[in-house]
Amino acid sequence: MSAEQIPQGAEVSIFSKNEKKARAAIAKLNLKPVKGITRVTFKKKGNQIYAIENPDVYKSAAGTFIVFGEAKLEDFAQRLQQAQAQAQAQGINPVEGTHDQSSIQADFQAAANANAAKIQEEEDPNEVVDESGLKPEDIELIVEQTGASRAKAVKALRAHDSDLVNAIMELSS
Incomplete structure (x- = not known):
């Protein structure tokens, strides 16, 4: 048809x-x-x-x-x-x-700031994470996609044997 x-x-x-x-x-x-x-x-x-x-x-x-x-x-x-x-x-x-456009942008900025503050609260700044055996571009991709810290990205990659999809899913939920 x-x-x-x-x-x-x-x-x-x-x-x-x-x-x-x-x-x-x-x-x-x-x-x-x-x-x-x-x-x-x-x-x-x-x-x-x-x-x-x-x-x-x-x-x-x-x-x-x-x-x-x-x-x-x-x-x-x-x-x-x-x-x-x-x-x-x-x-x-x-x-x-x-809402006017500036208030919408302000809401987005407030949400981004809250997310950044939450990440900083959860992180230990003195924590050193071993990135050996992992590709730096994989770690960067996970950080970019999820907004999680580099340390969390490394931990998720290790937990899922360098499986990007499962690491991103874990950090996104």
Whole structure:
């Protein structure tokens, strides 16, 4: 069936060949679909936020999630303008009804500072960690991805026999 033959307003998903293969592999892994999730967001370094609207979400028995959907870069300035326009249309004072861009950035900075303070509290500055046998780029990658200290990254890598994925998962939870 081609795209022209699909009735207007019908809820139909057309998957690429690679996506079909990935979905078939997931079916073999006995992952369970998670219903009711309408939006998934991911925060990257530099306060970039990626959002996936109406994703297909699957969960493993171990608690790992797999998300299918189109990730789009979230633009706070645009969202702010839309919220202000909507508030004005409803007769609400836009300053009281929404946050301005500087307060959103301040919230992000406060969260980052709290995270940095938490890391500093948990670390022992005099602790020396043996990094022998580990690749420095692996340690840097884990520190960058999780925001954990270098010592924690080394400990996680050692605990998981230099497995990057499991070390990152441990420090991210």
